[in-house]
Amino acid sequence: MGRRKGRDISGWLVVDKPAGISSNAVVNKVRWALNAKKAGHAGTLDPEATGVLAVAVGEATKTVPYITDALKAYVFDVRLGQATNTDDQEGEVISESDLRPSDDDIRAALPQFIGDIMQIPPKFSAVKIDGERAYKLARDDEEFEIAARPLFVESLVMLGRPDADHVTLEMVCGKGGYVRSIARDLGDALGCFGHVRQLRRVWSGPFEAKDGITMEQVDALAKDPALDAHLVPLETGLADLPELTCTPEGAAKLRNGNPGMVIASDVEYGDEAWASYQGKAVAVGRYKAGELHPSRVFNQ
Structure with a gap:
């Protein structure tokens, strides 16, 4: 059923x-x-x-x-001089400014968005507020606040300035980053408002x-x-984790969800790793004293 x-x-x-x-x-x-x-x-x-x-x-x-x-990388255009209620071009313009920052102003503002930062997701996002999706509350014109959450930004660089109203940026960031929030906050930092005009994720892991x-x-x-x-x-999805190879007996035990013998090279006790047998992933888990203790088992 x-x-x-x-x-x-x-x-x-x-x-x-x-x-x-x-x-x-x-x-x-x-x-x-x-x-x-x-x-x-x-x-x-x-x-x-x-x-x-x-x-x-x-x-x-x-x-x-x-x-x-x-980590993921995004290339995006920010429209300067306008804020929208969605922080992208789909929304309606809620604030405007005639101020247009110079290229140097923009470059000088970027470092504050690099490293471990706190970011407030857009109101039109799937973040949950008391069990409701933020975008639903936003559509219903409810008043609400979204708490800032941590984000790791590895890099944020200016790729170009197509015209006075637009800047093209590339950001590499960790889990849960909102490019729309970066555009909004950069516009605020520059005193001219901003929103995302177009956005492309160029790589993901x-x-x-x-x-x-x-x-x-x-x-x-x-x-x-x-x-x-x-x-x-x-x-390929396990590329960021160390790979261990297992013995035939180890593979059989791991497939049943039990700790199995692995041949380890450069992993420490307690590290998360995955075990392969004849090139195929058998399990992901923690390495402890010659064995992998599985948390996920693959049935390939």
Whole structure:
């Protein structure tokens, strides 16, 4: 009952998402096209944003947290001189300014957004406030505050200045960063307001937009074995964790959810790692005294 039909197929399909479609719609289309039992994505992109949406299929869904936690890079345009209620161009303009900062002003303002910062998510976001989504409260014109949350920003650089009204930036950041908040806060710091005009995620952990498949290709290859050839191995999602190899006995024990013998090289006691047998991921867990204690087991 309720069991989703479909193939037991596992891996990642790296999609170069177009504008105008939600992340969930991409996942549903990919699951349908591959006839996969289950699929999920690692990190939502706003509907108008483009770029890497890594879709995990089958057992790869167990590796989603590692991609969600990985660094990601965004290239985006900020429209200077206007604030909108959504912090992007979809919303209505709520404040305007004739002030236009110089390139030097902009560069001087960027360092305050680098490192471990506190960021307030946009009002139009999926953050939960007392169990309700913020965007729902915002649409209903409710008054509410969103608490600031920590964000790690590795870099924020100015790539160009197309004209006085726009600046192009690239940000590399950790989990849970809102580019729209950066645009809003940078505009406020410069005294001229700002919002995101366009946004592209160029990479996410090990996945790059330039290697991504288009939605046109997904449609064209739907239910065709040729689409399977675009799948990236599940193991790619574990790129940030050390790999251990296990003995045949160790693999058998791990598959049953028990600690199994592994051959370790450069891991410390208690480190998180993954174990492979004949190149295939068997489990993720903690390394302790010659064994991996599994937290997730892969059924490949």
